[in-house]
Amino acid sequence: MSDCIFCKIAKGEIQAQILYQDEDLIAFKDLNPQAPSHILIIPFRHIENLAAAQEQDALLLGKIQLAAAKIAKELGLKDFRLVANNGKGAGQSVFHLHYHLMGGRRFLWPAG
Numbered sequence: 357m358s359d360c361i362f363c364k365i366a367k368g369e370i371q372a373q374i375l376y377q378d379e380d381l382i383a384f385k386d387l388n389p390q391a392p393s394h395i396l397i398i399p400f401r402h403i404e405n406l407a408a409a410q411e412q413d414a415l416l417l418g419k420i421q422l423a424a425a426k427i428a429k430e431l432g433l434k435d436f437r438l439v440a441n442n443g444k445g446a447g448q449s450v451f452h453l454h455y456h457l458m459g460g461r462r463f464l465w466p467a468g
C-alpha cells in the first residue's frame with residue numbers, strides 16, 4: 357500500500373534499524389521502544405492485521421513466530437513477549453500486520 361509506513365520500511369523508502377530479513381519478512385527496531393529490546397516483525401506483503409490474515413497465510417504466520425524466536429535467541433533474550441495488537445481498541449496504530457518482540461525487562465501478567 358502506497359501510504360503505509362511499514363510498506364515503505366519494507367521497500368527501503370523509510371529508514372529503520374533492521375535486525376533480520378528474509379524473503380518473506382523483515383524485523384527492525386521500534387521507534388518508540390517499550391522495553392530495552394523492542395523489535396517489530398512484519399511481512400513484506402501488506403496484510404492489515406491478524407484478523408485480515410487468510411488460510412493461505414498460515415505458513416507466513418508460522419515463519420514470523422519462528423523468526424521471533426530466532427531473533428530473541430540472537431539478542432540473548434531467554435524470556436520475551438510477542439504481541440500483535442489487532443484493531444484500534446487493542447492499541448493497533450499501524451495497519452500493516454506486525455508483531456512486537458519485547459525483552460530485557462520483566463513483564464506483568466495480566467498485561468492490563
Ligand code: DGP
Nearest residue numbers: 361372385386387388441447448449450
Ligand atoms: P501498534 O501500536 O501495535 O500498531 O504498533 C506500532 C508501532 O510502530 C509503535 O510501537 C511505534 C512503531 N512505529 C511507528 N512508526 C514507525 C516508524 O516509522 N519506524 C519504526 N521503526 N517504528 C515505527
